Amino acid sequence: MxxxxxxxxxxxxxxxxxxxxxxxxxxxxxxxxxxxxxxxxxxxxxxxxxxxxxxxxxxxxxxxxxxxxxxxxxxxxxxxxxxxxxxxxxxxxxxxxxxxxxxxxxxxxxxxxxxxxxxxxxxLPRGGEGSGEESLQEPLTSREKEVLEKMAEGLANKQIALVLSISEHTVKFHLSSLYAKLGVASRTEAVKRGIELGLISL
Structure with missing residues (x-):
C-alpha cells in the first residue's frame, strides 16, 4: 500500500x-x-x-x-x-x-x-544557452538515446533488453554511460534531464 x-x-x-x-x-x-x-x-x-x-x-x-x-x-x-x-x-x-x-x-x-x-x-521554443543536447560535453549515442526513451516509457532493464534485442548487461552499460554524460545518478533524474534537453519525445 x-x-x-x-x-x-x-x-x-x-x-x-x-x-x-x-x-x-x-x-x-x-x-x-x-x-x-x-x-x-x-x-x-x-x-x-x-x-x-x-x-x-x-x-x-x-x-x-x-x-x-x-x-x-x-x-x-x-x-x-x-x-x-x-x-x-x-x-x-x-x-x-x-x-x-x-x-x-x-x-x-x-x-x-x-x-x-x-x-x-x-x-515550446528553448531559450538560453545550454538548453539543448549541444550543452553536453559528450553527446549520447543513438543506442543510449533509445535506452533513455525506453526508460522514460517505464520499462525495466530486462524489458529494455528484450525490446532492443540486447543483453541486460549491455543495457546497464549504456545506463552507466548516459548517467555520466547527463550528470545524473538515477533513472528519474535521467528522464528529467532528457526532457529538459529535448532528447526524449514521448
Whole structure:
C-alpha cells in the first residue's frame, strides 16, 4: 500500500481528491496539507501536489516522490528546471484510473508524464544557452538515446533488453554511460534531464 499526502491550497480540491482515491486498496491517504513543507516525510511515500507555489518553495530533496497536477506547460518547464524532485506530471483533469496508475508508478520509482503536456513542452521554443543536447560535453549515442526513451516509457532493464534485442548487461552499460554524460545518478533524474534537453519525445 502506497502512503499518499494530498497538497493543495484549495480545500475543496483536497477533499475531492481524497474521496476519489480513498476507496482504492493500493493507496492509503495519510494526510492533507496546504504547503509542501508541511508534509510529514516519515509517513509519506507519494505527494499528490496541486500547488505551483509549493513546488518552487521547496529545496528539492525530499524523502517522497511528487506527482504534480497541472495543465500549464510553462509550470511543467519551470518544475523540470527547478531542484524539486518531481517524478510525474498529470493533467488536473486526469481520470481516477490515471491518478491511481500515476501514484503507483511514481511510488515504484518511475517517471510519469501526461502525453499532451509532454508533447506541448517539446514544441515550446528553448531559450538560453545550454538548453539543448549541444550543452553536453559528450553527446549520447543513438543506442543510449533509445535506452533513455525506453526508460522514460517505464520499462525495466530486462524489458529494455528484450525490446532492443540486447543483453541486460549491455543495457546497464549504456545506463552507466548516459548517467555520466547527463550528470545524473538515477533513472528519474535521467528522464528529467532528457526532457529538459529535448532528447526524449514521448
Amino acid at each position: 502506497i502512503r499518499v499526502t494530498i497538497v493543495s491550497p484549495n480545500h475543496a480540491l483536497r477533499v475531492g481528491l481524497r474521496e476519489m482515491l480513498s476507496n482504492h486498496a493500493e493507496i492509503e491517504i495519510v494526510g492533507e496539507a496546504v504547503r509542501l513543507e508541511d508534509v510529514n516525510e516519515k509517513e509519506t511515500e507519494v505527494v499528490l501536489l496541486a500547488s505551483v507555489s509549493s513546488v518552487h518553495m521547496t529545496d528539492g530533496k525530499k524523502n517522497f516522490a511528487i506527482l504534480f497536477l497541472t495543465d500549464d506547460v510553462e509550470s511543467v518547464r519551470g518544475i523540470l528546471n527547478s531542484k524539486t524532485q518531481v517524478w510525474g506530471v498529470l493533467s488536473v483533469n486526469a481520470t481516477e484510473e490515471e491518478l491511481i496508475a500515476g501514484i503507483c508508478a511514481v511510488g515504484e520509482g518511475l517517471w510519469v508524464g501526461a502525453p499532451g503536456l509532454v508533447e506541448s513542452l517539446m514544441r
